[in-house]
Amino acid sequence: MWRDQPNILRPRHIGSTFYLPGGGTGGGRGGSVPQVPGEYPLPVVNPPQDARDRLSAVERASSDTAVTTLLSRYRVENERLQDQLKAHAVHEALLEQRLHELSARNTALHLQEFRKKESDSALDALKKQLEDREHEVRALQLQVEKQAGRIAAFEEAVSRPPRDSEESPATPSSSSSRRTHELLCQILSSVGFLKSVFNAVKHCRTSPHEETGCQRPLQECTLRCLQAAMRGNQETLGDMLGRGHQASCEELALAIREEVIFCEASAVQVAAQLLAERAPPAALGEEPRTTPPLPLDADSGAGAAEAEAREGGELEEEKCASSVEQPPLAAPPAPCARRRPTSRPTVDDCEVQ
Structure with a gap:
């Protein structure tokens, strides 16, 4: 029914040009074959108005569908790009945070x-x-303990009731005895400073340094001891008098004697050590001359006079023996090398340091 009829001409179009095929050109099946428009000009056939309306409606519908599809596609693409921008922003924030952490x-x-x-x-x-700081703290602690002991001694001395005049010969009855008491207190303070200097010398010479004996090096310890010795006796007059408060002059003299004996023994020890370090072994065989002990009884003045007289007699006997042994025609002996008199040591002298 719907086969091609050979006698029915159907309109053909190329682009917007409609034409009808010619009658003398037929195919093997009896159909018409379109001719080339350039060879056979065909009349233009205008479609009817309803066909144009239908075509415009279809075109409008197809265009609306295409626009809607394109809009939806753009909308989806826009949402995808927005999500991608958000993802990029989040990724950038994470990278910045990581950068700060790494920095x-x-x-x-x-x-x-x-x-x-x-x-x-x-x-x-x-x-x-x-x-x-530890050394400073220790020094301050020692000073605090020393001051606390002095304060306790002063308080005890003040609170103690005064003794009778018979039991306390230290109570000065006149200006001369008071002055003697003050001088003895000052001498005791000076001798105490000398004792501390000798203690420092013995410490620097004999104590092992940088060990259990002394934590400081030898050079630093010696420098500190020398600086302390050069400052001199810094005890005030009040401290000196407080040292001998309610003590008799005899007790002060005995204390001074003990301090002097200690200084003498320390000097002998230091001299022996220096001699052992620097002198040859032959010089070490000499017997050291010991100082005779001082008497403690009341006849100390008489004993001292007898000792001086004995020493004077020994010196005279030695002079006489030397004059007898010398021949008369011998040449006069060369003058003996005498020790130059030394003045009282000052703070700058080595033996004081």
Whole structure:
């Protein structure tokens, strides 16, 4: 039914040009074959109005569908791009946070490395400062204890009732005895300073340093002792008088004697050590001359006079023996090398330091 009829001409179109095929050109099946428009000009056939309306409606519908599809596609693409922008923003924030963390970690590592490089010198300086502070604290503690002991002694002396004049010969009855008491107190203070100097010399000479004996090096300890000795006796007059408060002149003299004996023994020990270090072994065989002990009884003045007389007699006997043994025609002996008189030592002298 719907086969091609050979006698029915159907309109053909190329683009917007409609034409009818010619009658003398037929195919094997009896159909018409369109001819080339350029060879056979065909009349233009205008479609009817309803066909144009239908075509415009279809075109409008197809165009609306295409626009709607395109809009939906653009909308989806826009949403996808917005989501991608949001994802990029989140990724950028994460990267910035990671960058800050890495920067902080890198800074911490650099600081740690810098501290490790300077840790030795810094630790040594801190240890030195801590040791100095510890020494200062110990010195202050000793001063506090000393002052506390003095305060306790003063309070006890003030609170103690005065003794009778018979039992207390130290109570000055006149200006001369009071002056003697003050002088003895001052002498005792000076001798105490000399004793501390001798103690420092013995400590620097005999105590092992940088060990259990003394924590400081030998040079530093010697320097500190010399500086302390050069400052001299810093005890005030009140401290001197408080030292001999309610003590008799005899007790003060005995205390001075004990301090002087200790200084003498310390000087002998230091001299023996220096001699052992510097003198040849032959000089060590000589017997040291000992100082005779001082008498403690009341006849000390008479004993001292007898000792001086005995020494004077021995010197005269030695002079006489030397004059007898010398031949008369011998040449006069060369003058003996006498020791130059030394003045009283000052703070700058070595023996005081």
